Amino acid sequence: MARALTDSPAVLKGVGPKKLQALNKLGINTIEDLLTYYPFRYEDLTVKQLSDVADGEKVVLKGVIAAPPVVSHFGRAKTRLNFGLLVENDLVKVTFFNQGYLAKRLSTGQEVAVYGKYDQRRQSLTGMKVMYQAKDEDLAGVYRASKEITAKTIKDLVSLAYANYHDLIFDIVPDSLRQKFRLETRSQMIHDMHFPVTLAQGKAARRSAIFEEFFKFQLRIQLLKQKHRKENGIIIKYDNDKLRQFIKQLPFELTGAQKRVVNEICRDLHRPEHMNRLLQGDVGSGKTVVAALAMYAAITAGYQTVLMAPTEILAQQHAQKLAQLFETISEVNVALLTSSVTRNQKAKQTLLDNLASGEINLLIGTHAVIQDNVNFKKLGLVVTDEQHRFGVGQRQALRQKGDFPDALAMTATPIPRTLAITTYGEMDVSIIDELPKGRQTIKTNWLRQKQFTQALDFMEQQLQNGSQAYVISPLIAESEMLDLQNATEIYEKLKAHYAGRYEVGLLHGQLTSEQKDEVMDHFKAGELDILVSTTVIEVGVDVPNATVMVILDADRFGLAQLHQLRGRVGRGSKQSYCLLVADPKSEYGIERMKTMVETTDGFVIAQKDLELRGPGDVLGKKQSGLPDFKIGDPVSDFNILQVAQLEVAKLLTDEKFRYRQENAGLMRYLNQELTYFTSFD
Ligand code: ADP
Ligand code: MG
Numbered sequence: 001m002a003r004a005l006t007d008s009p010a011v012l013k014g015v016g017p018k019k020l021q022a023l024n025k026l027g028i029n030t031i032e033d034l035l036t037y038y039p040f041r042y043e044d045l046t047v048k049q050l051s052d053v054a055d056g057e058k059v060v061l062k063g064v065i066a067a068p069p070v071v072s073h074f075g076r077a078k079t080r081l082n083f084g085l086l087v088e089n090d091l092v093k094v095t096f097f098n099q100g101y102l103a104k105r106l107s108t109g110q111e112v113a114v115y116g117k118y119d120q121r122r123q124s125l126t127g128m129k130v131m132y133q134a135k136d137e138d139l140a141g142v143y144r145a146s147k148e149i150t151a152k153t154i155k156d157l158v159s160l161a162y163a164n165y166h167d168l169i170f171d172i173v174p175d176s177l178r179q180k181f182r183l184e185t186r187s188q189m190i191h192d193m194h195f196p197v198t199l200a201q202g203k204a205a206r207r208s209a210i211f212e213e214f215f216k217f218q219l220r221i222q223l224l225k226q227k228h229r230k231e232n233g234i235i236i237k238y239d240n241d242k243l244r245q246f247i248k249q250l251p252f253e254l255t256g257a258q259k260r261v262v263n264e265i266c267r268d269l270h271r272p273e274h275m276n277r278l279l280q281g282d283v284g285s286g287k288t289v290v291a292a293l294a295m296y297a298a299i300t301a302g303y304q305t306v307l308m309a310p311t312e313i314l315a316q317q318h319a320q321k322l323a324q325l326f327e328t329i330s331e332v333n334v335a336l337l338t339s340s341v342t343r344n345q346k347a348k349q350t351l352l353d354n355l356a357s358g359e360i361n362l363l364i365g366t367h368a369v370i371q372d373n374v375n376f377k378k379l380g381l382v383v384t385d386e387q388h389r390f391g392v393g394q395r396q397a398l399r400q401k402g403d404f405p406d407a408l409a410m411t412a413t414p415i416p417r418t419l420a421i422t423t424y425g426e427m428d429v430s431i432i433d434e435l436p437k438g439r440q441t442i443k444t445n446w447l448r449q450k451q452f453t454q455a456l457d458f459m460e461q462q463l464q465n466g467s468q469a470y471v472i473s474p475l476i477a478e479s480e481m482l483d484l485q486n487a488t489e490i491y492e493k494l495k496a497h498y499a500g501r502y503e504v505g506l507l508h509g510q511l512t513s514e515q516k517d518e519v520m521d522h523f524k525a526g527e528l529d530i531l532v533s534t535t536v537i538e539v540g541v542d543v544p545n546a547t548v549m550v551i552l553d554a555d556r557f558g559l560a561q562l563h564q565l566r567g568r569v570g571r572g573s574k575q576s577y578c579l580l581v582a583d584p585k586s587e588y589g590i591e592r593m594k595t596m597v598e599t600t601d602g603f604v605i606a607q608k609d610l611e612l613r614g615p616g617d618v619l620g621k622k623q624s625g626l627p628d629f630k631i632g633d634p635v636s637d638f639n640i641l642q643v644a645q646l647e648v649a650k651l652l653t654d655e656k657f658r659y660r661q662e663n664a665g666l667m668r669y670l671n672q673e674l675t676y677f678t679s680f681d
Pocket of ligand 2: 287
């Protein structure tokens with residue numbers, strides 16, 4: 001039978017059912033998988049000069065055995081083997097634990113190389129391996145193994161697979177690009193990833209492998225984008241005059257950035273292609289009105305629209321705002337659908353009927369809007385607010401409510417530029433990079449716990465001026481009960497402190513949505529001066545009269561969350577303040593507090609967050625759809641990622657790329673791996 005890279009590893013000598021199963025468990029199902037099962041690190045087995053070795057470093061030292069090895073016993077059946085190794089003119093004390101059998105193989109005067117961990121102060125080496133054939137330069141790949149299969153076996157199988165199949169490895173990255181960026185052929189690259197002799201070789205192979213990985217990734221998402229564009233979307237012929245009229249009667253003038261993104265969105269709506277756009281804007285930048293305009297545009301063209309928000313409070317608030325905004329426009333019919341609404345069977349049925357008949361054309365809700373019984377007559381646009389709070393599946397479900405409606409996703413969690421490519425690669429991005437006029441920068445201060453009374457005094461000053469304040473209680477190890485206990489304690493404390501002068505309210509996750517709404521309504525109406533809350537307040541809440549945000553134990557929150565919380569104030573024209581109360585124990589905690597004090601720019605904060613925590617944590621892997629790269633790191637290898645993006649874009653604009661000789665391997669790869677895309681050809 002003809003060999004192919006898609007062969008099962010079972011064809012290799014020594015791979016029986018058991019080993020095959022073990023390999024499968026590691027995700028290795030083909031020879032190709034095995035060949036690209038790269039070591040996750042390399043041991044440097046290069047012989048080192050003693051003077052170059054750092055304390056604690058794992059190294060290979062080469063020398064002459066100075067005296068016969070001595071084996072001593074200790075504990076239960078434990079042994080220690082000692083000998084002196086003369087390295088140049090220095091005597092290094094070598095110790096091996098539980099490898100007494102080595103004694104027979106080692107004798108005085110013998111030259112050996114020993115791999116082990118070096119202790120500088122004692123000038124001793126805890127031996128890990130005796131190397132009988134040390135080379136001048138040598139690296140050994142270390143493989144991720146499992147209980148069922150050892151790293152050594154994997155290494156041997158890779159070696160065997162390479163020997164038997166390397167002639168079948170073909171280049172995916174086109175020649176011209178390989179030359180332009182000095183990349184290795186795929187066969188060379190795979191070889192050197194597994195068996196580099198020099199560090200330089202290992203590095204060159206890695207660079208090539210990272211490029212290949214990002215190149216493939218970019219091909220996938222850019223082809224996907226292309227395919228989506230060709231799918232039949234809907235042309236939303238909105239009424240431009242009505243839209244203009246509506247903008248004119250808004251209580252404020254749109255910022256330049258808002259105008260720009262509204263134009264971008266409207267242009268998309270009008271196109272026959274499908275819109276898949278992300279609207280990014282810092283907290284308070286005015287995304288809601290942009291969404292409202294987009295929805296209104298769709299409505300003027302006779303379509304229905306839906307806005308999905310992550311929490312009831314937020315959905316409620318959007319419903320209030322939008323109802324107000326469209327109060328005088330009879331064409332727009334706003335309705336709210338949350339689980340608290342659906343509890344009333346009759347009201348719910350009426351709502352669903354009116355939705356199915358097309359009577360309601362602007363639906364707002366929580367994930368309740370993606371339930372099966374929610375049917376639209378003619379859905380043209382779906383909007384998700386705080387989209388990062390939804391899973392990919394939920395967003396998808398929303399879009400399946402209609403016949404390929406246009407989609408607008410909003411987020412206030414700025415994605416650092418370095419992550420945007422990978423996270424939202426398949427979306428077009430609009431950015432609101434300007435705050436409404438008259439906003440003052442929020443002043444942020446960091447206080448220690450013992451300065452808490454200062455925070456109370458400061459709050460009082462602000463309350464005297466008629467402002468309102470939030471106090472966020474600390475987040476405790478994800479335990480809602482403890483959170484509640486804590487929030488209640490703080491609430492009681494503040495109530496006592498401000499008794500007879502100011503009204504204090506309490507908001508937490510254990511309240512029913514009706515209760516939450518009630519508390520929020522009181523706060524909005526100014527009947528409460530201070531709102532003590534757990535982080536349920538986090539997203540989107542808009543009370544412009546609130547000017548103080550006190551965050552207790554602020555170091556327990558991540559930067560993105562702190563930024564979101566802080567964004568609850570500074571929404572009106574009054575100067576606003578954020579007080580972080582924290583005694584951070586860790587360096588990261590201190591760094592986070594400092595960052596918050598220094599900047600209010602969400603993008604700077606996001607970048608800092610990324611540096612401190614890494615991409616997985618910043619985005620939350622599951623929700624972000626952040627691809628799992630095997631070798632490349634979208635942050636530290638960002639330059640390569642960017643180059644790959646650019647080159648793939650260039651490649652795809654060439655209408656004949658499929659037929660060019662140098663892309664033969666690439667096409668073979670595409671046809672093989674991405675059957676999904678063969679239809680586009
Ligand atoms: P976010 O982008 O955080 O969702 P919102 O849409 O809630 O922000 O807007 C924050 C506040 O700014 C709201 O009270 C909104 O009415 C107001 N706003 C929005 N756009 C403007 C503008 N161009 N000028 C003045 N105020 C605006
Ligand atoms: Mg918002």
